[in-house]
Amino acid sequence: MPGLLSVFSFEPGWPLYVYAKYGLLTLQNRGEEKKILCMNANSGVECRDLYEWSSTKNISNGFIAGVFNSVDLDGYIYWNDKLAVITDRRFKEISELADSIEKLISEDALWRSIEKVLSDFNGKEIPSFIAITKNGDEVIYRSPLGLTPLSIGGYGFDLLIASSESSTIEVLDADVRRYLKPGEGVVVSRNYLRFFQVERSRIWKICAFELLYTSRHDSLIDGIGVYEFRKTLGARLSRQLQSENIDIVLGVPETAIPYAIGLAQASSKPFEQAFIPTPVRSRSMLKNNPLERLIAIHLKLNPVKSVLEGKRVAVVDDSMVTGATLKSVSQILRNRVGVRELHLFIASPKIIKECPYRIFEFNKDCLISANLDDELLRKYLEVDSVNWLDLESLNDVARMYNCKLCGSCFGREVLGVDQ
Amino acid sequence: MKILLVGSGGREHALAKLLFNSALKPRLFVLADYVNPGLKREAEASGGKLYTGDTVNPLEVARIADLVSPDIIVVGPEEPQFTGVVDVLREKGYSVFGALSKTSMIERSKVFARTLMWKHSIPGRLYFKAFKNLEEAYEYLKHAGDVVLKPARQAGGKGVRVIRDTRAYLTSDKTDVKIQAASKIFDELSRYQDIEYKIIIEQRVEGVEYTAQVITDGSSILPLPLVQDNPHAFEGDLGPETGGMGGISGPGFLLPFITSDEFNTTIDIIQKVLRALEVEVGEKYTGVIAGQMMLTPIQGPTVIEFYSRFGDPEIGCLIPRIESDFLEIIERTVSGRLAGAKLEVKDNVVSIVKAVAPVGYPSSRKEALGHPVSINEKAINELGCIVLYASVEEVGSVLYTKGSRVFEIVCYGENYNEVYKRSLIALTHIESLDGWPLFYRRDIGSPEQINERIKLAEKARQTYTYRASRGLVNESIVWIPGKGVVENMLFSTLTSSRGGFE
Numbered sequence: 001m002p003g004l005l006s007v008f009s010f011e012p013g014w015p016l017y018v019y020a021k022y023g024l025l026t027l028q029n030r031g032e033e034k035k036i037l038c039m040n041a042n043s044g045v046e047c048r049d050l051y052e053w054s055s056t057k058n059i060s061n062g063f064i065a066g067v068f069n070s071v072d073l074d075g076y077i078y079w080n081d082k083l084a085v086i087t088d089r090r091f092k093e094i095s096e097l098a099d100s101i102e103k104l105i106s107e108d109a110l111w112r113s114i115e116k117v118l119s120d121f122n123g124k125e126i127p128s129f130i131a132i133t134k135n136g137d138e139v140i141y142r143s144p145l146g147l148t149p150l151s152i153g154g155y156g157f158d159l160l161i162a163s164s165e166s167s168t169i170e171v172l173d174a175d176v177r178r179y180l181k182p183g184e185g186v187v188v189s190r191n192y193l194r195f196f197q198v199e200r201s202r203i204w205k206i207c208a209f210e211l212l213y214t215s216r217h218d219s220l221i222d223g224i225g226v227y228e229f230r231k232t233l234g235a236r237l238s239r240q241l242q243s244e245n246i247d248i249v250l251g252v253p254e255t256a257i258p259y260a261i262g263l264a265q266a267s268s269k270p271f272e273q274a275f276i277p278t279p280v281r282s283r284s285m286l287k288n289n290p291l292e293r294l295i296a297i298h299l300k301l302n303p304v305k306s307v308l309e310g311k312r313v314a315v316v317d318d319s320m321v322t323g324a325t326l327k328s329v330s331q332i333l334r335n336r337v338g339v340r341e342l343h344l345f346i347a348s349p350k351i352i353k354e355c356p357y358r359i360f361e362f363n364k365d366c367l368i369s370a371n372l373d374d375e376l377l378r379k380y381l382e383v384d385s386v387n388w389l390d391l392e393s394l395n396d397v398a399r400m401y402n403c404k405l406c407g408s409c410f411g412r413e414v415l416g417v418d419q
Numbered sequence: 420m421k422i423l424l425v426g427s428g429g430r431e432h433a434l435a436k437l438l439f440n441s442a443l444k445p446r447l448f449v450l451a452d453y454v455n456p457g458l459k460r461e462a463e464a465s466g467g468k469l470y471t472g473d474t475v476n477p478l479e480v481a482r483i484a485d486l487v488s489p490d491i492i493v494v495g496p497e498e499p500q501f502t503g504v505v506d507v508l509r510e511k512g513y514s515v516f517g518a519l520s521k522t523s524m525i526e527r528s529k530v531f532a533r534t535l536m537w538k539h540s541i542p543g544r545l546y547f548k549a550f551k552n553l554e555e556a557y558e559y560l561k562h563a564g565d566v567v568l569k570p571a572r573q574a575g576g577k578g579v580r581v582i583r584d585t586r587a588y589l590t591s592d593k594t595d596v597k598i599q600a601a602s603k604i605f606d607e608l609s610r611y612q613d614i615e616y617k618i619i620i621e622q623r624v625e626g627v628e629y630t631a632q633v634i635t636d637g638s639s640i641l642p643l644p645l646v647q648d649n650p651h652a653f654e655g656d657l658g659p660e661t662g663g664m665g666g667i668s669g670p671g672f673l674l675p676f677i678t679s680d681e682f683n684t685t686i687d688i689i690q691k692v693l694r695a696l697e698v699e700v701g702e703k704y705t706g707v708i709a710g711q712m713m714l715t716p717i718q719g720p721t722v723i724e725f726y727s728r729f730g731d732p733e734i735g736c737l738i739p740r741i742e743s744d745f746l747e748i749i750e751r752t753v754s755g756r757l758a759g760a761k762l763e764v765k766d767n768v769v770s771i772v773k774a775v776a777p778v779g780y781p782s783s784r785k786e787a788l789g790h791p792v793s794i795n796e797k798a799i800n801e802l803g804c805i806v807l808y809a810s811v812e813e814v815g816s817v818l819y820t821k822g823s824r825v826f827e828i829v830c831y832g833e834n835y836n837e838v839y840k841r842s843l844i845a846l847t848h849i850e851s852l853d854g855w856p857l858f859y860r861r862d863i864g865s866p867e868q869i870n871e872r873i874k875l876a877e878k879a880r881q882t883y884t885y886r887a888s889r890g891l892v893n894e895s896i897v898w899i900p901g902k903g904v905v906e907n908m909l910f911s912t913l914t915s916s917r918g919g920f921e
Contacts, residue, residue: 010659010782011580011659013595013600014596015589015596018592019589022588111856152655152657154655154656155583156581157579157580157659171586172586172589173584173586173589177655177656177657191782191783192858193652193653193657194858195654195861
């Protein structure tokens with residue numbers, strides 16, 4: 001789930017490094033292990049670690065950049081002095097894609113016939129990507145499969161900004177202009193800007209995890225408010241709550257708060273902010289090292305004992321992958337605080353399959369619900385109940401918002417359709 | 420009746436069509452800078468003729484006028500007004516529709532226009548500051564905040580930089596951008612000797628833009644229906660500022676996102692400006708004035724700038740919508756009999772105009788120049804749309820681009836959705852003959868765009884009506900701990916330059 005960011009300026013003199021710095025900061029929910037910035041230096045296009053650019057004199061009229069949760073960027077980035085391409089899913093044919101674009105540049109046909117080249121890649125499930133050429137021209141393209149979002153923003157008469165998160169555009173003091181449709185792209189040079197549409201796949205869908213977990217609460221995906229969507233799922237989840245068994249509702253961790261608010265409001269139970277974080281450098285949270293991960297979780301979860309002690313607690317989370325966070329939460333609530341009952345509410349169905357698009361690179365043996373049955377899961381987590389949002393409910397909510405979700409990891413290829 | 424039309428572009432072609440379509444059966448003569456095939460054809464069809472010559476040279480225009488001996492002269496663009504073409508023609512006794520050099524100051528000098536509004540306390544005015552030299556502008560820009568930088572003189576609808584500056588973490592870097600922008604504006608304006616101030620820095624506002632055009636004989640006014648123009652070169656309101664890539668008009672005198680109260684307030688502002696202008700320059704205004712307006716959260720209808728001529732492409736949008744005899748209105752204007760004139764508008768007709776430009780416009784006009792193009796006008800007419808020839812020249816039998824917008828296509832009908840679809844088909848009948856691409860904005864007039872504008876206007880309306888009800892129009896109260904309440908602190912650095920007129 002990398003995050004993509006590009007800026008193109010129609011006027012010279014913009015402080016591009018600052019835009020890259022703050023822009024990538026808005027994308028840290030999508031990865032912090034690597035931040036890469038590609039732009040033109042003296043000898044042509046170069047891709048470097050963000051911080052390595054800080055002292056470089058700006059000679060470029062734009063950049064492309066990405067954040068990644070992995071240090072291995074194979075299939076995410078390809079660059080030479082003429083061109084750089086960054087994708088948001090690993091793409092084996094990235095060098096072929098770059099070669100095709102490079103050929104267009106050499107024929108001076110980038111903005112005339114980019115869609116012809118891209119339609120050749122359609123069958124290969126081409127991911128969303130951004131590209132920059134030696135001339136500073138840019139291509140921004142959303143995968144015909146949809147899956148991940150891309151928003152386009154404008155600033156005055158000067159800038160075009162594209163980002164995986166619509167909120168990036170707002171944080172950079174610009175206006176969101178449109179959400180690229182699947183298979184839609186924009187090619188931009190100093191004198192020309194053209195939106196184009198490559199035939200989209202027969203079925204396009206948004207990765208359910210974009211709406212469930214990946215995106216910021218303040219973003220819109222294809223015009224759908226992420227915060228609202230999450231609250232609606234929380235409210236849906238309240239149907240599984242027997243309210244006489246619950247005293248308070250918590251959202252853990254921070255990403256789960258809209259769900260908890262939705263569930264609390266729908267069930268007329270009080271929502272409490274019962275964990276207070278100690279600020280940490282958020283990088284460590286995304287570390288793959290289990291100990292560092294645990295350190296981050298523990299620092300984030302200091303309980304407000306007085307609201308929790310002796311209570312029957314509903315803990316809401318957006319999803320359960322390895323169960324590590326919820327295991328920690330349970331240990332804190334059981335051992336350090338002492339709650340009377342502990343019920344888990346998970347605002348998504350069980351993840352039982354690997355992601356066929358490798359948006360999430362988990363192997364099946366790391367997915368807790370693919371490996372433990374309900375009884376064993378309850379015992380492992382030491383909870384009174386685990387309540388999952390069922391597939392039908394997610395299907396209904398997706399339909400309500402008029403969007404099609406990819407639910408491959410839940411065992412259902414498309415959600416948001418009439419069954 | 421003989422008419423002489425001065426000017427070469429799409430605006431003049433629109434005017435030619437409006438004038439030609441009169442019961443007075445005029446013979447139309449045109450003085451243009453180049454052979455605009457559209458103007459040439461309209462002139463010849465009416466039994467008139469197209470002359471080419473320097474339209475900003477008063478003596479040359481007067482020479483052609485003497486040759487034609489017209490009953491009425493219509494001066495289309497702003498530059499001939501600035502150079503005194505209208506003054507010379509009037510001195511010679513011609514009836515001229517168009518602003519005098521002095522009255523066209525309302526467009527030529529943005530400092531003059533803003534100062535006029537402050538001096539006469541006309542609503543819809545913005546805070547501003549103007550500079551004659553670069554060093555003072557630099558010094559000021561270090562602390563300017565959220566502003567728009569403009570060339571202080573009309574410079575072909577170009578050079579405006581909107582530097583929104585509302586995020587503290589980006590502000591120091593934006594100061595450098597502002598200083599570079601100011602320097603560029605000074606460079607570009609150095610070629611004009613008719614202006615003292617070079618740059619004007621204004622309070623930035625946001626909202627929905629629209630154009631209000633008002634015809635006046637100096638005593639009475641006759642408002643035309645509102646038009647919305649789209650200044651950005653590219654779809655989605657992206658890219659550099661242009662003279663306008665297209666617009667919409669209707670139904671009635673309004674737009675889908677402007678109320679009749681807002682329309683009336685706008686016309687009231689323009690009327691006040693006309694009165695103030697007469698007081699300041701001592702001349703009556705005969706012609707048209709256009710207010711480039713914005714509906715802002717700060718004060719509702721707000722003046723961005725004025726034009727002393729018809730907007731282009733705005734006037735094209737009105738061709739299929741005006742029911743009245745347009746020449747009769749022009750005739751009444753130049754003879755001072757506008758009182759009692761009424762403009763009949765086809766209420767059930769809305770229109771969309773889209774401009775087509777060669778790639779290179781507006782930033783690299785040299786690249787956009789000299790490309791052969793073709794247009795299937797018959798096919799476009801069969802779709803019920805009108806073709807306006809703009810920055811295009813006929814050499815032999817081939818049309819060549821002149822660097823700006825080549826054609827404007829006006830489509831009209833009962834509802835926007837249908838007209839929009841038809842306009843997209845019409846645009847497929849324009850072709851580049853040398854492979855050099857032409858572009859236009861697909862989004863203008865689309866249901867999505869109109870809905871977006873409605874939402875934006877509603878947002879502005881909610882805030883400006885609240886502010887108006889609390890007496891906060893263009894006011895901002897700031898309380899500084901330990902110091903107390905400071906009114907209009909936000910704008911204290913942006914005060915009006917009341918130092919008189921140039």
